[in-house]
Amino acid sequence: MKRALAIALVSVQFLLLLALAFLPHGTLWSVNLGVVVAAILLASAGAVIAVLGVLGLGPALTASPIPREHAPLVTGGIYGLVRSPIYTGLMAGGLGLALIGSSVWHVTAWLALVLLLAGKARWEERMLVAEHPDYVAYGARVGRFLPRVGRLKP
Template identity: 40%
Template sequence: MYRRGERAIAWSLVTLQMLLLAGLLGLPGGRVWSAPGWLIAVSAGAIAVAAVVAVAGALRLGSGLTASPLPSPGAQLRTAGVYACVRHPIYSALLLGGAAVVVLSGRASRVWVWLALLGLLWLKTRLEERELTARFPGYRTYAAATPRLVPNPLRCWKRPA
């Protein structure tokens, strides 16, 4: 279905993503700031929200779930549930949770890792959306109406037409 070169690029991106996520959690460096209590609470809440969104996105994808930006052969276009709010909820959750981890860590080095993760996930969305557009005739319309990474909460409660 996909050429060997496409698969190699896709899995290289996945590997880099895993390395960046590990860096968010464990990259050493001196603390540059300490978060005040209220920001610790907000960050903990953000991590909880990110976990719920990631699980909801994964469950909605079902057997079509893959870390690769190349959709699996059995993938179906999902536009309901959390996918009504944002096109890439799992990536959004990784970015939200990652930002909260950066705040809690107090380490400037992790800011750079988070920015690299943002760039990488943006690149993965571009590759994934190219494939989704080619495979699903309705994807272009869905993409035009649904934000890529930053959810639109008002859209989440909008009833389908």
């Protein structure tokens, strides 16, 4: 059951990202040079943050939100700034796509992505606490998606 839920969450996450990339453009706001620059900056920053998160995990990397058994707890590098940098990167990149898309559907898909990743992160963290007793102290120091924001209560 746990694996099936993990596969479903990852699948929906990718479907939402595809929707953000391929939904028809709208006219909710004007897509002027400022919006394009902001979208490019968000998408670029999101890609860099996500890649740093992937590289930082090393042997702990898995496509599933279910942590690898006996993998080390990574708290250095970008993981010293945020606990879920891959999700942060996906949200930032998704926001860039939503800005370019300029439609209610893009905004809805981005909000659904944020809610999905927030729920996924909380589920993943419960499993990490069970696997790594020092995760609670780490989570009390480091924000979930943004530095110092969303820290765990010690």
